Amino acid sequence: MNDSHAVVVGGGIGGLSAALALHRHGWRVTVLERAAELREVGAGLSLMANAVRALDALGLGPALRDGGHGEAPGGIRDRHGRWLSRVDAADMVRQLGTTALGVHRATLHRTLREALPASSVHTDATVEHVEPGPDRAEVRYRGTDGGHTLAADLVVGADGLRSRVRAQLWPRHPDPVYAGSTTWRAAIAFPDPVPAAITWGPGAEFGMVPIGAGQLYWYAAVNTPPGGHAPDELAAVRERFGDWHDPIPALLTATPPEVVLRHDIYHLAEPLPSYVRGRVALLGDAAHPMTPNLGQGAGQAIEDAVVLGAVCAGGAADVPGALAAYDAQRRPRSQSVARASFTAGRFGQQLRNPVALALRDIALRLTPGRATLRGMARYADWSPPAG
Known part of the structure; x- marks a missing residue:
C-alpha cells in the first residue's frame, strides 16, 4: 500500500468500480455516499462484452458469472412477435470472445462493495465543495456528526446524472x-x-433480460412528455404493452406493482470539453450521461474505472499526467458511445412514422445476423489496458 489517497464522490456502480480499481493499484480510498444506506436502487443490467472484460480486470468476473446469467440467443422483434433480427450466442462469442451477461444491479453493487475494505465507505456524507488542486485536492462534506475536510491526491466525481461535482467545476x-x-x-x-x-413498436420498446437465480429484468419505454406519473405504474405499462406478443403479458402478470420503477431518460446533449479539472476526474454518468439504447451506461462507467486505475497505478507522483491520459483515452470513446446510443434510440424505440417503421423493419430482416454483430462490436469489442 502506498500513501496515495483518493476520495470518490458517489457510491454507485461507477464510484465503487473506481474505488476498487484504485484500491487494487495500492491507493487508499475513501468513498463518500450521500445516501444513509449503501445500496443500488434499480432492476437489472445487460453487461456487454466490454463490461464483462472490465469486471474481469477488477477480479469480479467469475463471481458475477456465477450470480448472473449468460444471455440466451435473442434479437429484435416487432410487437406481434415476428423476428426482425436474430443474434446467435455462439457467433457472439466468436466475434467478441464472450457472451453478454444479465445481472441484477443489486448483485453487481454488492459484489463491488464486498471487494472493498468496509472502512473505506462512508454513508450519510453530503459533499458540499471540491477544491481541485493543483498540488492537492480537498473535499468538504457534511456527515451525521458535522462538517469534515479531506485532503486527497485525487478526487473522482462519480455522483451521477445530476453531479454536484460537475456542476461546481463546469458551472x-x-x-x-x-x-x-x-x-x-x-x-x-x-x-x-x-x-x-x-421488441419495437411505434414510439415504444419492451425488453427482457434473464439475470440469474430464476429472475428476469424487463423494461418498457415510450415517447412522452417529461415528468409524467401514473397512480399505478404497472397498470400504465399493461395499458400500453398488455396486448403485445408472448411472454410480455405473462411477465406483467408476474410483476408485483410495488417493484415497478419509472424514470425519465436524460442525456448530456452537449459533451464536456474535458473530464478532468486539476486533480479531479469525472466518471460514469457524471461525465457522460447517456440514453440506455445500446445498453452501455454501466459498461462505460466500469471501463472508466478500470482505465483510471491503470493510469494511476504509479500512485500520487504524477496525478496530472495520469488524468491527462485518462481523459485522452476515455472521453473520445465514451462520447462516441453516447452519440451512437442516442441515435439508436431515434431510429429504434422513438421511431413512429409508419413508412419509416416499415423501411427500418425490412432493412433489419435483410441484414445478416453476423453483420449485426459486427455493428455491435464497434462498441462492445474493448479490452482493458495491459497490467
Whole structure:
C-alpha cells in the first residue's frame, strides 16, 4: 500500500468500480455516499462484452458469472412477435470472445462493495465543495456528526446524472436534457426460459433480460412528455404493452406493482470539453450521461474505472499526467458511445412514422445476423489496458 489517497464522490456502480480499481493499484480510498444506506436502487443490467472484460480486470468476473446469467440467443422483434433480427450466442462469442451477461444491479453493487475494505465507505456524507488542486485536492462534506475536510491526491466525481461535482467545476456547461422517452423497469421471479430480446413498436420498446437465480429484468419505454406519473405504474405499462406478443403479458402478470420503477431518460446533449479539472476526474454518468439504447451506461462507467486505475497505478507522483491520459483515452470513446446510443434510440424505440417503421423493419430482416454483430462490436469489442 502506498500513501496515495483518493476520495470518490458517489457510491454507485461507477464510484465503487473506481474505488476498487484504485484500491487494487495500492491507493487508499475513501468513498463518500450521500445516501444513509449503501445500496443500488434499480432492476437489472445487460453487461456487454466490454463490461464483462472490465469486471474481469477488477477480479469480479467469475463471481458475477456465477450470480448472473449468460444471455440466451435473442434479437429484435416487432410487437406481434415476428423476428426482425436474430443474434446467435455462439457467433457472439466468436466475434467478441464472450457472451453478454444479465445481472441484477443489486448483485453487481454488492459484489463491488464486498471487494472493498468496509472502512473505506462512508454513508450519510453530503459533499458540499471540491477544491481541485493543483498540488492537492480537498473535499468538504457534511456527515451525521458535522462538517469534515479531506485532503486527497485525487478526487473522482462519480455522483451521477445530476453531479454536484460537475456542476461546481463546469458551472457554465449545460445540464442534461430530456431525451424524449420515459422508462419503466422491474426485476421479477420468472423461472421459464426467455431469450434476451427487444421488441419495437411505434414510439415504444419492451425488453427482457434473464439475470440469474430464476429472475428476469424487463423494461418498457415510450415517447412522452417529461415528468409524467401514473397512480399505478404497472397498470400504465399493461395499458400500453398488455396486448403485445408472448411472454410480455405473462411477465406483467408476474410483476408485483410495488417493484415497478419509472424514470425519465436524460442525456448530456452537449459533451464536456474535458473530464478532468486539476486533480479531479469525472466518471460514469457524471461525465457522460447517456440514453440506455445500446445498453452501455454501466459498461462505460466500469471501463472508466478500470482505465483510471491503470493510469494511476504509479500512485500520487504524477496525478496530472495520469488524468491527462485518462481523459485522452476515455472521453473520445465514451462520447462516441453516447452519440451512437442516442441515435439508436431515434431510429429504434422513438421511431413512429409508419413508412419509416416499415423501411427500418425490412432493412433489419435483410441484414445478416453476423453483420449485426459486427455493428455491435464497434462498441462492445474493448479490452482493458495491459497490467
